[in-house]
Amino acid sequence: MANTTSRRMVVLGRPGENNEPREWPFMAHLRALGRQPEAARQAWEKTAKARGLAAARAGRLPEAIRLLEHARTETPWHDEEVEANLGELRTIRRLEKKLELRPNDAPTLIALGRAYFAQERGEAALDCFRRATRVAPTYAEGHAMTGLELHFRGHAGEAEASYREALRLQPGHRLATLYLRDLLRGEPPGGDADLPEAEGHSASSGGHQEISAAG
Numbered sequence: 001m002a003n004t005t006s007r008r009m010v011v012l013g014r015p016g017e018n019n020e021p022r023e024w025p026f027m028a029h030l031r032a033l034g035r036q037p038e039a040a041r042q043a044w045e046k047t048a049k050a051r052g053l054a055a056a057r058a059g060r061l062p063e064a065i066r067l068l069e070h071a072r073t074e075t076p077w078h079d080e081e082v083e084a085n086l087g088e089l090r091t092i093r094r095l096e097k098k099l100e101l102r103p104n105d106a107p108t109l110i111a112l113g114r115a116y117f118a119q120e121r122g123e124a125a126l127d128c129f130r131r132a133t134r135v136a137p138t139y140a141e142g143h144a145m146t147g148l149e150l151h152f153r154g155h156a157g158e159a160e161a162s163y164r165e166a167l168r169l170q171p172g173h174r175l176a177t178l179y180l181r182d183l184l185r186g187e188p189p190g191g192d193a194d195l196p197e198a199e200g201h202s203a204s205s206g207g208h209q210e211i212s213a214a215g
Contacts, residue, residue: 003152003188006120013188048074049082056089056119065089083176091115112144139169148179151189159183 044050052067068086075082095112102108113128126149132142147162160183166176179189 003154047071049079052082053085056085057121059121059124060152061089061093065093083128085119088115088118092119104135106132106139107141109135110139110141110145115127117145117149122149122152138169140166140173143169144179147176148189151179151183156183 010043014169048067049071052064052071055064055067064198065086068082068089071079071082076106092112092115095108095115098108099105099112109128109132114130116122116125126146129142129146129149132139133146136142140184143162147159147166150159150162160180163176163180165181166173167180170176
């Protein structure tokens with residue numbers, strides 16, 4: 001089955017779910033221009049918001065933040081997409097700086113990978129997740145998130161192995177359990193299940209797992 005689910009949906013939920021009211025007002029404006037799609041597309045691509053989102057996808061963080069902050073002044077409404085992206089980009093910038101000081105910190109690698117994941121930067125996300133499994137091989141979250149990115153790519157065998165390793169290390173790991181079920185059904189990650197939060201980042205998550213760094 002073709003995967004039409006975005007990484008952002010898995011992390012944040014569908015519009016209106018998971019406390020993310022992402023029925024963005026600018027969509028109504030674009031729909032109003034539906035009779036002139038080419039003119040609408042060209043006008044959209046010239047906006048600070050469109051250029052900022054493109055810069056974010058390309059990993060040009062300072063440019064993306066500058067343009068999206070400018071987009072705030074161009075929009076008469078509170079644009080949830082702009083705010084969500086600004087929050088994610090600032091998180092990425094903060095975590096990248098933190099990782100410079102502690103390059104082998106597994107929770108930071110996972111957090112940064114999830115932020116990249118939300119920004120549809122799959123290669124950067126997978127690199128973080130795999131680094132986390134190398135520096136802390138007994139940390140289930142790294143294996144689960146590696147499986148999720150591989151699942152998105154359609155690499156079913158590798159994804160299943162990563163999910164199962166996460167479950168071996170932490171039986172009942174919620175993300176690995178839910179998405180392994182989707183994988184075995186031949187479905188993309190997400191399905192109709194409740195969207196899990198990172199197991200390693202919630203103080204209320206049942207069993208705290210000790211992180212053991214390699215070496």
